[in-house]
Amino acid sequence: MRILSRSVARVLLLASSLTALSAVGARAETTLNLCYMNHPVIAANVTILEKWAKEQGVTLNKTPVSYSVYLPKITQMLSAGATDQCDIIWNNDDWGQDLEGYLASVEDVTEVRNVAEGQLEPFHNKEGQTTAVPIVTTAGIFFYRTDLVPEDQVPKTWDQLVSVSKKLQEEDKVRWGYVGGMSYTNTFFSFWWTLWNNNCDIYEPLYERDNVKMGEAGWKPMTASACQKETAEFWWDALHANKISPPGMTTYSRDEANAIFQAGDAAFTVADTTFLGNFNNPDKSKIAGKVGIATFPQGPNSSGHRNWIDIWGWSIPKVIDAEKQAAAKKLLGAMMTDVDGQIEQWHLTGGPPPNTKVWKVLDEQDPNWVKMSKILFDSAHVHDAYYFRNWAATHKVYSDVMIRAMKGSREDIQATLEAGVQPIHDGAPK
Template identity: 70%
Template sequence: MGLENKLARALLVGGGFCAVCSSTSAQAETALSVCYINHPVQVANVAILEKWAVKQGVKLNKTVTSYTVYLPKITQMLTSGANDQCDIIWNNDDWGQDLAQYLEPLEDVPNVRKVEVGQLEPFHAADGKTTAVSMTTTAGILFYRTDLISEAELPKTWDDLVKISQPLQSEKKVKWGYVGGMSYTNTFFSFWWTLWNNSCDVYAPAYERDNKKLAANGWKPMIYSPCQVQTAEFWWDALNSKKISPPGMTTYSRDEANAIFQAGDAAFTVADTTFLDTFNNSERSSVAGKVGIAPFPVGPMSNGVRTWIDVWGWSIPKTLPNDRKTAAKKLLGAMLGDPDAQIEQWNQTGGPPPNTDVWRTLEKNDATWRRLHTILFKPDHVHAAYYFRNWATVHKVYSDTLIRAMKGKREDIAATLKAGSDAIHAGATAND
């Protein structure tokens, strides 16, 4: 064989060998992108995914988006069929059923069903298969200052909340008795926790989330019912006459409310349990070590304490190539099967582990967990959202109506609420 032929053959073999090397390298390093918001529990759970990505030979790219643009961005991505932006997405029960048709069924992910009964229903596709795995359980809880209020003195009713708050304010121990988010998308931390704890809801029958049953009842709004009027009057008084809450609270998000509580300027707040560590972190909070958790105070029409409990989850777009779907499922399964990392997530944030098998370990070893579990999971529950396509629009109408009532005269509250009723009814029936 001539020199030229030998060189040509060497180049051919070498080139083929390099092609094999390149192919092997590409196969060895699967790249996945996870899309989420900068929330403590999501950051903590992404850290678990990163840990397992290294072990599984996956390059995990992180895309953090603000809450306000997250849903429009993800909705546009899913509905357009794009598959080059996010392989794993944060999914919320508020929009879980709207997005389900665009998401991969995840029944084959190990431990996917290890959640509280009913908590994956908001993510079910038409065939009943879940399109999300849990990253944590989200639920609101009453936070209070343990240096100002003993456990024996905790408020059991709304009246108690006022009676405890006002002396603390008059004695200059705090500026405000209660602070909580009240603007649209932050309704949970004011209007809704009180609504649900006054035997009330957005539609009748209260606490029902089965669309067929709600439709059979005519999607009847409860916004001008006596329990809702009473709830609105409580908040009007809190802002305007009893003055236990800041007058500008109608504009507050959870961030503004949390900041006031962390600064030591309020005795009580309601927030997701996932902020427990933030409130008790000396680098972030001036009240660190002085924060406790308690059940919700109830209204005059209440038949018992009721908590909201929902799952925040991870989902996988249906249009992904099969190799990326497989890799993403394997990563989520590893997270769900890692009890030590889930306990660390709980320790770092106050977010309950996604796998309820881990809860039994915490029950044995963690007094804070036992307290939280008793408060959240022993009372009756409610889902924080309804599950029809126009729910976000209805939520906005509800929020705008309640805030308008807060800014008007007290005697006009009932009429203001009634004026929002038709839009709330139409928002649900538009799905029919």
């Protein structure tokens, strides 16, 4: 009996020692859960994080989440105060203001402020501190086929876009002139780039995004304005009269539009620069090596080229413990200072590196970067969203109004736009 007791005691001692040892081991290695959308540029940035996680003895658990459920999933997780799901999340300026209250300040992350002016504003918390570390500057750009259109003949105006497209279509060189996403949340790739390059916007004052100033101006929609009507008529003609774009384009997301462009069936498109890598990847694209970039063709009312540039970033939930927050910040700081990693991200995807210091390095060595940088950053800018709680619903209302205008007759465009004024006004903050 005594022998048995002694054996049991030894086993217990051994087991408790092993448990203690494994606990020490577990404490030595921090695990961070990374939740993100599986977009080429985010995936490229995750590769940088993985490299540094290994270096810093951090285990990185990757959880890609579908875009269609990403926002509700993350919002629910944050508002419920869950601590066991995501330690680092992908954040987007569209909803940066919604989530800021749930996110830790990342002001102390190395070189976090090395971004283009005003880019972190949508992620500011009440104290004016940023809650996001940049992954990439997202911006749309005009892509064209270099094998079909010489650089000096790239359309500079909407009229030229139509005439060059029609010529290429008549010569049977291409099935469609222009293709771009048009369905809800893809509004940027058709309606909005033309709107912003026709001296127009969704609310007055033009290109303003400060809610206080917008409130003072009464959140007045520009939906029924002449510049908006010109924009709607341009797209109606593109779909139905000039037929430079597929009639089904009203349903296209960027994926369908990109697929048509990559299949070589369209001469022009507007997409995020981050798809340049896919367009030039021979495994994915029939037009690899034949893709050029240019400024947006201008509308009749334009007062100069205007781009949207905004940041995608990484954020850290406030509720996770201090040790994990510190590890996450250290990891993100390593990414921000990894010049080679960011240059690799640019080469793979066409996404401008998150740290503007790296831009200066690229200025010296990469003519493609210089060209893109000139188009994106040497022009006037606009934020691609408004920053109020109901913006997603209001964006949907705007999209529905425009799609309705596209599906009706040309004569009804003005009336359709006028019918959208009140709902878009009602969507704004009171």
